[in-house]
Amino acid sequence: xxxxxxxxxxxxxxxxxxxxxxxxxxxxxxxxxxxxxxxxxxxxxxxxxxxxxxxxxxxxxxxxxxxxxxxxxxxxxxxxxxxxxxxxxxxxxxxxxxxxxx
Amino acid sequence: xxxxxxxxxxxxxxxxxxxxxxxxxxxxxxxxxxxxxxxxxxxxxxxxxxxxxxxxxxxxxxxxxxxxxxxxxxxxxxxxxxxxxxxxxxxxxxxxxxxxxxxxxxxxxxxxxxxxxxxxxxxxxxxxxxxxxxxxxxxxxxxxxxxxxxxxxxxxxxxx
Numbered sequence: 001x002x003x004x005x006x007x008x009x010x011x012x013x014x015x016x017x018x019x020x021x022x023x024x025x026x027x028x029x030x031x032x033x034x035x036x037x038x039x040x041x042x043x044x045x046x047x048x049x050x051x052x053x054x055x056x057x058x059x060x061x062x063x064x065x066x067x068x069x070x071x072x073x074x075x076x077x078x079x080x081x082x083x084x085x086x087x088x089x090x091x092x093x094x095x096x097x098x099x100x101x102x
Numbered sequence: 103x104x105x106x107x108x109x110x111x112x113x114x115x116x117x118x119x120x121x122x123x124x125x126x127x128x129x130x131x132x133x134x135x136x137x138x139x140x141x142x143x144x145x146x147x148x149x150x151x152x153x154x155x156x157x158x159x160x161x162x163x164x165x166x167x168x169x170x171x172x173x174x175x176x177x178x179x180x181x182x183x184x185x186x187x188x189x190x191x192x193x194x195x196x197x198x199x200x201x202x203x204x205x206x207x208x209x210x211x212x213x214x215x216x217x218x219x220x221x222x223x224x225x226x227x228x229x230x231x232x233x234x235x236x237x238x239x240x241x242x243x244x245x246x247x248x249x250x251x252x253x254x255x256x257x258x259x260x261x262x
Contacts (some may be wrong), residue, residue: 017221
């Protein structure tokens with residue numbers, strides 16, 4: 001079983017309509033490549049993600065929003081800020097570095 | 103189905119500017135003008151985008167000098183889903199991001215999102231376009247709507 005199977009993944013950006021959607025698409029690509037079946041993968045605006053982030057196992061956000069999520073890691077959530085939100089390569093590398101890919 | 107670039111040309115959602123001395127705020131306004139022209143967005147819609155960039159920094163400017171100014175889905179003043187495309191001959195300065203890196207743009211894809219499904223499809227296609235460097239170069243060199251279609255023909259995006 002892949003490490004991320006059954007995990008909950010969230011992608012956040014300012015509005016929850018543009019970059020977070022791009023992130024979600026790019027994350028999907030990586031999930032497909034590694035045959036990972038997360039329990040949940042969704043996107044939302046930072047305003048919502050701020051309070052709900054701790055309910056997720058992995059939270060992706062665009063770099064400028066990383067500060068907003070400080071603290072969620074205390075609950076075991078892995079926060080992965082991205083420079084390029086549509087880069088599946090960067091997502092893959094971030095997951096590898098966090099030791100979340102097999 | 104028409105690609106986003108074909109739709110941009112069909113709906114005349116494009117604009118070509120010189121860009122000399124144009125601020126990023128002004129550039130965002132200009133990029134939304136073609137959307138204002140057919141009632142896709144209200145004239146003041148761009149102000150919400152500007153406010154968002156002022157608040158969070160130029161995170162809507164991606165690699166390769168591509169900007170995707172946008173607000174939320176079903177934002178006030180956004181009546182139809184669409185993309186306001188703009189090419190600026192000169193790079194528009196967006197200031198520095200959180201890492202102190204300078205952000206500049208000469209390609210604008212300004213979004214209006216009223217219908218979720220259509221918007222989702224737009225975003226998916228834009229992701230592919232933004233990862234297609236030769237296409238972005240050709241689009242940045244475009245000066246007419248025909249150039250946009252020509253660019254897409256020469257550098258098609260791979261289907262997922």
